[in-house]
Amino acid sequence: MAEQGLVTRLDERGIGWLTIDRPDRMNALDGATADRLVATLADWSENPDVRVVVITGVGKAFSTGADIVDMAQAEPPKDAEEAAERAAQTIDGGSDLARAVRDTRVPVIAAVNGAAAGVGASLAIAADLIYASEKAYFLLPFVNIGLMPDGGATATVAAAMGRARAAAVALLGEKLSATDAFEAGLITAVVPPDDLEAVVDTAAGKIAAKPRRAMELTKAALNGSSLAGLEDAFARERSGQIELLQSAEFRSAIAQFSAK
Numbered sequence: 001m002a003e004q005g006l007v008t009r010l011d012e013r014g015i016g017w018l019t020i021d022r023p024d025r026m027n028a029l030d031g032a033t034a035d036r037l038v039a040t041l042a043d044w045s046e047n048p049d050v051r052v053v054v055i056t057g058v059g060k061a062f063s064t065g066a067d068i069v070d071m072a073q074a075e076p077p078k079d080a081e082e083a084a085e086r087a088a089q090t091i092d093g094g095s096d097l098a099r100a101v102r103d104t105r106v107p108v109i110a111a112v113n114g115a116a117a118g119v120g121a122s123l124a125i126a127a128d129l130i131y132a133s134e135k136a137y138f139l140l141p142f143v144n145i146g147l148m149p150d151g152g153a154t155a156t157v158a159a160a161m162g163r164a165r166a167a168a169v170a171l172l173g174e175k176l177s178a179t180d181a182f183e184a185g186l187i188t189a190v191v192p193p194d195d196l197e198a199v200v201d202t203a204a205g206k207i208a209a210k211p212r213r214a215m216e217l218t219k220a221a222l223n224g225s226s227l228a229g230l231e232d233a234f235a236r237e238r239s240g241q242i243e244l245l246q247s248a249e250f251r252s253a254i255a256q257f258s259a260k
Helices: 031-045 068-073 080-103 119-125 153-161 163-172 178-183 193-208 212-226 230-245 248-259
Strands: 006-010 015-020 052-057 061-063 108-112 115-117 129-133 137-139 189-191
Touching: 006 031, 015 031, 015 193, 031 052, 031 080, 052 061, 052 193, 061 108, 061 119, 080 119, 080 230, 108 119, 108 193, 115 119, 119 137, 119 153, 129 178, 129 193, 137 178, 153 163, 153 230, 178 189, 189 193, 230 248
Parallel strands: 015 052, 052 108, 061 115, 108 129, 115 137, 129 189
Antiparallel strands: 006 015
């Protein structure tokens, strides 16, 4: 079923497929698409017929994060209160995506077919298993436009790569190839582009064939050990990003984007 930028499919094995379908915007996430993704994960988490979930994108991108076009074209806030409210809504949307992936009881697989940038990268990295095409890359570009990583990335990237390499990814704001991401421990595997769907389907099929409760408890235990501080990270990201989303540097970056 396709609706609001997201295609959903639950196959007979219990594999739920979520495909971000906004190729004209490099699968950037507008509010409606993000909300539907979060809602579907919540529904499928409680559905005993769902054994595993796969998230991927249409075309050349997995997701390039928040829709900057929408942000650039929005009417300026009337006052400081409205500006702060909008900033809070923006950061909460990114946190909700990562939280929904973590809170989904069954394993979530990211099939990263192309660019994963901004909160799109945060979404992919929040998954339990991450398979990436050789053409894919990961990018936390937040600092380049006067922001900080969000969507839980300040916790998930450090948990996967270690502090030193996570700092390089977050502070330099440069692309990380799929191969480099694998070598750094950020993702599960790198596969040829034409093989990505088949490899992910095989992995998802193996999980779907195992007892669901065992998968639930294993995921919960791994998250408890490696991501115990995720909610604290969300809180720090929220506080910092609300400030930065109202900064002169970010407003200047958005203005330049809009001018292009």
